[in-house]
Amino acid sequence: MPLIRARDLALGYGRAPVLEHVDLTIEPGEIVTIVGPNGSGKSTLVRGLVGVIEPAAGVIERAPGLRIGYVPQKLALVETMPMTVARFLSIPRRRSAAEIDRVCAKVGASGLGSRQVLDLSGGQLQRVMLARALLSAPQLLLLDEPTQGLDQPGAASFYRLLAELRLETGAAVLLVSHDLHVVMSASDRVICLNGHICCQGTPEVVSAAPEYRALFGPGTGGALALYRHDHDHDRDHDHGHDHDHGHTRGDAPVPARARAPDSPPDLPPDSPTVRDGVN
C-alpha cells in the first residue's frame, strides 16, 4: 500500500497549469528527490500533495490516516507575531519540554528554544521547521528545498540527517532540491520535473537519461550547467495546447545553483531564462 499516489495530476494557479500528467507513487520508507529547473513545478507538486492547492485534474490518493510532516519552502512569519522556537514547535499541538529538547537535539537545533523564530539564520530555521514536522511522527516527510541557503557540506549533512531519520522512524521522504551533487548519492529515486515528469528512477538511471542530461548537462565533475533544453524529448504530448516549458533558448548555458562553492554567486545579468520565485 503506497503512502500517497497521484494519477494524471494537473496543478496550477491560474488558467494555464504549471504541471500536467503527473503519475507519482511514494512507498513507505523511500527517499525521493524532485529536481528540475526554476519554474518547473517542483514546489507546486509538493503543495499539491500537501493539499494546499486543489488539483486542476486528476486525483491524489492518500493512505488512510496518513500523517504528513511538511516543511514549506519559506515561513512567512509576520513581524508583528512574537514566536519563540519552543512555541513554534508546539504547532499545532502542545509539546512537552522533554519532547522539544529531544527533537532539537536530533536535528542539531539544541539551545534555540528561547530564541525568536524571526532571529534565526536560514540554516537554523530549516532545522527548526524540520523538527516541527518530526514531532507529529510523520509517515511521509515533504520538504520543499530544505537545503536552500546551506553550503554544500551543510546540505550533505542535512541529507545524512534525513537518512538517519528514515532508518530511525521509517518515514518516507519526498524533497525538492537544487543540490544535484548530493541528491544523486542520497536518494533512492529521483524525479526530474519540467512541467511534467521528464524521467524518473534510481539516481543512476536518471543521471544517464537523455531527458535529464538535456536539462542539467552531463554533470561531469565541477560545476553543473543548466541548459534550457531546446529539443522535445520523445514523449507523446497529445494535449493540444502549447505549453512552454522553456524551449525558447537553446544555446545559453545558465549556471545552476549547485556549483562549486568558490564560483561567483551571481547569475549573468543577461540570462533571461532564469526565472526565480516562480516556484
Add this chain to the structure above:
Amino acid sequence: MDAFLIMAAFSGVGLSLATGPLGAFVVWRRMAYFGDAVAHAAILGVALSLGFSISILGGTLAVGLGVGVLASGLTERRHSMDAALGVLAHAGLALGLVALSFLRGVRVDLDAYLFGDILTIGPSRFAMIWGGALGVLALLVWRWSALVTATVSKEIAVSVGINPRHEQRVLTIALALVVAISLKVVGALLIGALLVIPAAAARSWSATPEAMAARASAIGALSCVLGVALSLATDAPTGPSIVTVAAAIFVLSLLVGQKRR
C-alpha cells in the same frame, strides 16, 4: 465614585477580555481594514434595526456577519484586497448614515453610535457586554491552536488537517459579535482602534502569541479605566478618551519596550 462610572469602566474591562486576543489576530493577519469594514457596517445595522423595529443588537450582529462574510470572500479571492475592503468599510458607514437620515420620526443619538456612550450603560447592557465578551473569549480559546497555526502558515495548517477558511470564519463571527456588543462602549468609528492599538502596544513586551494576547487584554482594560477617568476629569467624550490612553500606552511601548525585532 458613582456607580455608573464604575459600571462604565468595568464594562470596558469586560470588553477587553475579547478585544485583546481578537485584536492580536487582527494585527497578525493584517485585518485592520477588515475590522473597520465590519465595525462601520454596524451603523447600517442600526438603521435597519430601527427601520424594521428589531433589536439593535440583532441588527448590528446580522449586518456585521454579512459584511464579514463578504469581506472574507474578497480577501480569499486575492491576497491583497486593500482597496476593495476600504470601499466596503466606507460605503457601509455612508450607507448607514444615509439610511438613518431617511428614518422619519425616529430620533437617533448618532454620536452615541459613532463614538460610544459608555456612561449610559445600565445593568442589563453591562451583563450583555460581559456575557458577549466571555463568549467570544471562550470561542477563541477553543479554536486557539488552530487559529495560531493557520495564522503562522496556511500551508502547515493544511498539512495537519486544519482548514484555514474555517478558522477565518471563526474570526469573522468573533469580530461581528465584538462589534455588536461594543457599539455602545467606544462606537463604530473607534472599535477598530480598541482592537488594533492594545495589541500593537503588547507586541513589544511579548515573546509568544499567548503573551501578546493576554497583554493586549490588560492594556485594553487599563485604557478603559484610565480613559473613563480622563473623560471624567476633562469632560472629554469617553470613547475617544479611551483610545487616546491606549495610543499613549502604544507610544510608551515603543519607547521602553525591548523590541524583539
